[in-house]
Each structure stands twice: as C-alpha cells, then as structure tokens.
Amino acid sequence: MEFLAKGKKEHNNDNLKKLSIVIALNIAIVLGQIIFGIIANSLSLITDALHNLQDVISLVISLIAIIFMRKSPSLHMTFGYLRSPVFAAFINTSFLIGAIFVIFISSINRLLNPEPVESIYVIVVGFFAFVINSISAFVLKEHNHHHHEDNHHHHHDEDINIKSAYLHLITDAGLSLAVVIGGIFIYLFNLYWIDPIISILFSVYIFKESIPIIKKSFYILMEGAPKHIDIDKIVRDIKNLPAVKDIHDVHLWALSDKDIYFSAHIILEDISISGFDEILSNIEKILSKEGINHITIQPESEKYKCEIYY
Numbered sequence: 001m002e003f004l005a006k007g008k009k010e011h012n013n014d015n016l017k018k019l020s021i022v023i024a025l026n027i028a029i030v031l032g033q034i035i036f037g038i039i040a041n042s043l044s045l046i047t048d049a050l051h052n053l054q055d056v057i058s059l060v061i062s063l064i065a066i067i068f069m070r071k072s073p074s075l076h077m078t079f080g081y082l083r084s085p086v087f088a089a090f091i092n093t094s095f096l097i098g099a100i101f102v103i104f105i106s107s108i109n110r111l112l113n114p115e116p117v118e119s120i121y122v123i124v125v126g127f128f129a130f131v132i133n134s135i136s137a138f139v140l141k142e143h144n145h146h147h148h149e150d151n152h153h154h155h156h157d158e159d160i161n162i163k164s165a166y167l168h169l170i171t172d173a174g175l176s177l178a179v180v181i182g183g184i185f186i187y188l189f190n191l192y193w194i195d196p197i198i199s200i201l202f203s204v205y206i207f208k209e210s211i212p213i214i215k216k217s218f219y220i221l222m223e224g225a226p227k228h229i230d231i232d233k234i235v236r237d238i239k240n241l242p243a244v245k246d247i248h249d250v251h252l253w254a255l256s257d258k259d260i261y262f263s264a265h266i267i268l269e270d271i272s273i274s275g276f277d278e279i280l281s282n283i284e285k286i287l288s289k290e291g292i293n294h295i296t297i298q299p300e301s302e303k304y305k306c307e308i309y310y
Helices: 013-040 043-070 084-112 119-147 153-189 194-221 231-239 273-289
Strands: 244-254 260-268 294-300
Touching (some): 013 119, 013 153, 084 194, 231 260, 260 273
C-alpha cells in the first residue's frame, strides 16, 4: 500500500475534545429551545433552535473533517475521504433551507393570526442559550489563540474550521440575545407579534448564510475548477515552455479547499527522459504558484496532436 498517497495524520486530539464539548453543549441548547419553544408557543425560540442546529451541524462537519483528514487512502478509496466534509455541508444545508422555509410560512401565518406566547420561558431559555453560546465561543477562541503560538502549516485546515465555528457561535449568542429582548417586550407590553417578526428576520438571515455554503459545496462536488485559478493563463504558460508544442485534455478540480488537482496531455518535440524531467519541473513551478499540489502530465508525440485544446 506504500504506492498510495498518504493521509494527513494530524494528531490533534485537543481540537477533537474541545469540539466535542461544544457540540454537546449546543445539542443541549437545541433540545431545550425546541421543547420550551413548543411549550411557550414561541416561533422565535424554535427558529433560534434551528440556527443553533445549523451550528451543531457545522461543528459536526468540522469534527468529521478532522477525523477523516487523518484517514489514509485505501485501495478502494484512493483519494481518501477528503470530500466527506463537503458532502456533509451540502446535505445538511439543503435540509436546513427546507426547515427555514416551513418556519417562514408559519411565521407569516402567525403574524396574520397572533397567538399568546409564554414570554417567561422565552426569556429564560433564550438567556440560557446566550450564555452557553458565549462559553462555547470562548472555549474555541482560547483554542485558536493558543494555537497561533506554534504556527505549523498542518494545523491550517483545522484552524479555518475552528475559526468558522467560532464566528458561528458568536452570531448565535447575538441571535439568542435578540430572542431574550423580544421575550422581554412581550412580557412587558404583550406584543405577541414581536415573536413571529423575530422569527422572520432570523429565517431571512439563516437563508442568506446558507446559500454560499450550498453553492460552494455543490461546485466542489461537481468537480468545478477553483474560481481563483486562471486556466487560460496556465495553458498559455505551459505552451510557452521550450519543447512544448501543444497541450490538450486539461482538467482542473478540487477535492477539498486544500487539495487541487491538475491533469493534462502535452505534445512534445522528440526529447529524452531527462529533457522531459526539466519540462515537468517547470510545469510544477507554474502550477504550484497557483496552489495546485497534485499534478499528472501525460507526454505525447506529434501524432497525438488534436484540434481540441480542452
């Protein structure tokens, strides 16, 4: 099995532990908010629960990413499991958008036919969610800060993961605070329409947050070329190398944020193997500038020349 690419063995149990604690805390919030949202007849609590659920999901994705990035490729999974976080993100966000749609319709309905809301539950549970989200964010923030002391490149993937989870939790804390303030207004002035209004605002916000995730994960799943890389320029640069006559059958795709693959057939003048090595190292230089780290080049003679370049 030595011939397979290596998995990224990242022995970072600290991350796993902290993420697991934060996930457990957040699951407690979600359950609490859904149960008391139903008891209190409050849509804003239920919508906040959905948003917290989105974050539990993104934390679980971060966890999956860390676990799977450690797995080595196998004979059946030669790429390893690099795409699993992208898959998870796509599926979960799709479900979330469906749930948001249902909540949105219910909120409009509730706005037209207001119902009483047990504001005390809303205030207490909302505050509980606010405190736990703040603690969770603090736990992850501490982790990130502590990590920048030892600035190793291989923590990069995980740190991006952790950072996005941290930002999510901060947002959550803010939204839970909004629920509390709504609850206080309902308690003081019996303004029951505030509850669906908060719910509608949350729904729009969550929808807005979800769309880029869906788009990006769909693009990666469809083997899209990373948008920041200019394929035309790469093809021109390779064609300009000495001894290269032409290039065709070009493919560029990403398996994850960090793993970008490039393959192409190049038509060469009749050269020796060592001459080809030199061309190859020039091609690698061109590609590594763009962050492309997995390269397959098939050298061919003039008889393979084709009119189609891509």
